[in-house]
Amino acid sequence: MIVGYHFIKVPDEKLCISLLKEIKEKHGIVCRRCDSSEYYWKQDKMVFECKECRLRTSLKVGTIMNRSRLPIHFWVVAVNCIISGSFKLTIKDIQRKLEHNRYEPILEMCNTIKMQLERLKPERKSGTSLISFNEMPLSEQHFFTWAECQNESHKKIDQKLIILYLEWLSKSPQIYY
Numbered sequence: 001m002i003v004g005y006h007f008i009k010v011p012d013e014k015l016c017i018s019l020l021k022e023i024k025e026k027h028g029i030v031c032r033r034c035d036s037s038e039y040y041w042k043q044d045k046m047v048f049e050c051k052e053c054r055l056r057t058s059l060k061v062g063t064i065m066n067r068s069r070l071p072i073h074f075w076v077v078a079v080n081c082i083i084s085g086s087f088k089l090t091i092k093d094i095q096r097k098l099e100h101n102r103y104e105p106i107l108e109m110c111n112t113i114k115m116q117l118e119r120l121k122p123e124r125k126s127g128t129s130l131i132s133f134n135e136m137p138l139s140e141q142h143f144f145t146w147a148e149c150q151n152e153s154h155k156k157i158d159q160k161l162i163i164l165y166l167e168w169l170s171k172s173p174q175i176y177y
Protein backbone atom coordinates (compact mmCIF):
# COMPACT_ATOMS: atom_id res chain seq x y z
CA MET A 1 0.00 0.00 0.00
CA ILE A 2 1.45 3.32 -1.09
CA VAL A 3 0.53 5.99 1.38
CA GLY A 4 -0.31 9.37 -0.10
CA TYR A 5 2.09 11.74 1.51
CA HIS A 6 0.30 14.82 2.52
CA PHE A 7 1.42 17.00 5.36
CA ILE A 8 -1.37 19.20 6.59
CA LYS A 9 -0.86 22.81 7.64
CA VAL A 10 -0.95 23.13 11.42
CA PRO A 11 -4.70 23.70 11.98
CA ASP A 12 -6.38 26.23 14.19
CA GLU A 13 -7.30 24.95 17.67
CA LYS A 14 -10.78 26.52 17.41
CA LEU A 15 -11.48 24.60 14.21
CA CYS A 16 -10.40 21.32 15.82
CA ILE A 17 -12.59 21.99 18.87
CA SER A 18 -15.69 22.64 16.78
CA LEU A 19 -15.08 19.62 14.54
CA LEU A 20 -14.49 17.30 17.50
CA LYS A 21 -17.62 18.67 19.19
CA GLU A 22 -19.64 17.84 16.04
CA ILE A 23 -18.20 14.31 15.92
CA LYS A 24 -19.03 13.70 19.58
CA GLU A 25 -22.57 15.04 19.12
CA LYS A 26 -23.05 12.81 16.08
CA HIS A 27 -22.12 9.76 18.18
CA GLY A 28 -24.34 10.98 21.01
CA ILE A 29 -23.51 12.60 24.34
CA VAL A 30 -24.57 10.52 27.33
CA CYS A 31 -23.84 11.60 30.89
CA ARG A 32 -21.63 9.05 32.58
CA ARG A 33 -23.17 9.75 35.97
CA CYS A 34 -26.92 9.80 35.24
CA ASP A 35 -27.22 8.52 31.64
CA SER A 36 -29.08 11.62 30.50
CA SER A 37 -28.53 12.68 26.92
CA GLU A 38 -29.64 16.27 27.45
CA TYR A 39 -26.77 18.70 27.70
CA TYR A 40 -25.58 22.23 27.27
CA TRP A 41 -22.39 23.13 25.47
CA LYS A 42 -20.28 25.54 27.49
CA GLN A 43 -18.27 27.37 24.90
CA ASP A 44 -16.14 29.25 27.43
CA LYS A 45 -15.02 26.08 29.22
CA MET A 46 -15.16 23.76 26.19
CA VAL A 47 -17.23 21.21 28.10
CA PHE A 48 -20.60 19.49 27.79
CA GLU A 49 -22.72 20.02 30.87
CA CYS A 50 -25.47 17.54 31.74
CA LYS A 51 -28.88 19.25 32.01
CA GLU A 52 -29.94 16.81 34.74
CA CYS A 53 -27.03 16.53 37.14
CA ARG A 54 -24.74 19.29 35.85
CA LEU A 55 -21.78 16.99 35.48
CA ARG A 56 -19.25 18.51 33.13
CA THR A 57 -17.43 16.44 30.58
CA SER A 58 -14.53 17.78 28.61
CA LEU A 59 -14.17 17.08 24.92
CA LYS A 60 -11.21 14.79 25.53
CA VAL A 61 -12.99 12.43 27.94
CA GLY A 62 -13.50 9.00 26.43
CA THR A 63 -10.89 9.62 23.73
CA ILE A 64 -7.24 8.69 23.59
CA MET A 65 -6.50 12.36 24.34
CA ASN A 66 -8.03 11.98 27.79
CA ARG A 67 -5.94 13.73 30.50
CA SER A 68 -3.61 15.24 27.92
CA ARG A 69 -2.86 18.91 28.46
CA LEU A 70 -1.78 19.34 24.88
CA PRO A 71 -4.16 21.12 22.53
CA ILE A 72 -6.27 19.01 20.18
CA HIS A 73 -4.55 20.33 17.05
CA PHE A 74 -1.23 18.90 18.32
CA TRP A 75 -2.81 15.44 18.19
CA VAL A 76 -4.15 16.03 14.69
CA VAL A 77 -0.73 17.10 13.41
CA ALA A 78 1.02 14.21 15.17
CA VAL A 79 -1.35 11.64 13.62
CA ASN A 80 -0.77 13.20 10.21
CA CYS A 81 3.03 13.11 10.64
CA ILE A 82 3.02 9.51 11.87
CA ILE A 83 0.71 8.31 9.09
CA SER A 84 2.38 10.32 6.35
CA GLY A 85 5.97 9.59 7.04
CA SER A 86 6.88 8.18 10.41
CA PHE A 87 10.09 6.80 8.97
CA LYS A 88 11.13 10.24 7.81
CA LEU A 89 10.06 12.37 10.73
CA THR A 90 11.54 12.12 14.19
CA ILE A 91 9.79 13.16 17.39
CA LYS A 92 12.08 16.23 17.36
CA ASP A 93 10.77 17.13 13.89
CA ILE A 94 7.19 16.89 15.11
CA GLN A 95 8.08 18.95 18.19
CA ARG A 96 9.64 21.60 15.94
CA LYS A 97 6.61 21.63 13.66
CA LEU A 98 4.35 22.19 16.67
CA GLU A 99 6.71 24.81 18.10
CA HIS A 100 6.48 23.22 21.51
CA ASN A 101 9.31 23.77 23.97
CA ARG A 102 9.21 20.38 25.69
CA TYR A 103 10.18 17.05 24.18
CA GLU A 104 8.60 14.63 26.71
CA PRO A 105 4.89 15.49 26.19
CA ILE A 106 5.34 15.20 22.42
CA LEU A 107 7.10 11.85 22.78
CA GLU A 108 4.34 10.63 25.09
CA MET A 109 1.62 11.77 22.66
CA CYS A 110 3.31 10.09 19.69
CA ASN A 111 3.72 6.86 21.67
CA THR A 112 0.04 6.91 22.61
CA ILE A 113 -0.90 7.37 18.94
CA LYS A 114 1.43 4.58 17.78
CA MET A 115 0.06 2.24 20.43
CA GLN A 116 -3.52 3.02 19.43
CA LEU A 117 -2.65 2.48 15.74
CA GLU A 118 -1.38 -0.99 16.65
CA ARG A 119 -4.38 -1.76 18.81
CA LEU A 120 -6.95 -0.66 16.28
CA LYS A 121 -5.33 -2.60 13.46
CA PRO A 122 -8.13 -4.75 12.06
CA GLU A 123 -7.62 -8.46 11.94
CA ARG A 124 -8.10 -9.67 8.43
CA LYS A 125 -9.45 -13.11 8.09
CA SER A 126 -8.52 -14.88 4.88
CA GLY A 127 -11.34 -14.97 2.36
CA THR A 128 -12.86 -11.69 3.42
CA SER A 129 -11.15 -9.22 1.17
CA LEU A 130 -13.95 -6.68 1.07
CA ILE A 131 -14.12 -4.52 4.12
CA SER A 132 -15.85 -1.22 4.65
CA PHE A 133 -14.00 2.06 4.85
CA ASN A 134 -14.46 2.27 8.61
CA GLU A 135 -12.85 -1.10 9.12
CA MET A 136 -9.67 -0.17 7.26
CA PRO A 137 -6.52 0.77 9.15
CA LEU A 138 -6.15 4.53 9.50
CA SER A 139 -3.25 4.63 7.02
CA GLU A 140 -5.51 3.16 4.31
CA GLN A 141 -8.36 5.51 5.20
CA HIS A 142 -5.85 8.33 4.90
CA PHE A 143 -4.75 7.06 1.50
CA PHE A 144 -8.28 6.74 0.10
CA THR A 145 -9.36 10.11 1.47
CA TRP A 146 -6.26 11.72 0.00
CA ALA A 147 -6.60 9.91 -3.37
CA GLU A 148 -10.25 10.87 -3.64
CA CYS A 149 -9.62 14.59 -3.30
CA GLN A 150 -6.18 14.87 -4.88
CA ASN A 151 -7.37 17.42 -7.42
CA GLU A 152 -8.96 19.62 -4.83
CA SER A 153 -7.29 22.50 -3.06
CA HIS A 154 -4.76 21.88 -0.32
CA LYS A 155 -7.17 23.46 2.14
CA LYS A 156 -9.99 21.07 1.24
CA ILE A 157 -7.76 18.01 1.51
CA ASP A 158 -6.54 19.25 4.89
CA GLN A 159 -10.09 19.69 6.13
CA LYS A 160 -11.09 16.17 5.10
CA LEU A 161 -8.01 14.65 6.69
CA ILE A 162 -8.48 16.65 9.91
CA ILE A 163 -12.02 15.25 10.22
CA LEU A 164 -10.73 11.74 9.49
CA TYR A 165 -8.05 12.03 12.19
CA LEU A 166 -10.45 13.54 14.73
CA GLU A 167 -12.90 10.67 14.13
CA TRP A 168 -10.03 8.29 14.82
CA LEU A 169 -8.76 10.25 17.83
CA SER A 170 -12.25 10.37 19.35
CA LYS A 171 -12.28 6.59 19.73
CA SER A 172 -11.67 5.34 23.21
CA PRO A 173 -8.36 3.63 23.94
CA GLN A 174 -8.49 -0.07 23.21
CA ILE A 175 -7.44 -2.46 25.89
CA TYR A 176 -5.60 -5.73 25.39
CA TYR A 177 -7.21 -8.79 26.86
Ligand SMILES: [Zn+2]
Pocket residue numbers: 031032033034035036050051052053054055
Ligand atom coordinates in the same frame (compact mmCIF):
# COMPACT_ATOMS: atom_id res chain seq x y z
ZN1 LIG B 1 -25.92 13.73 34.35
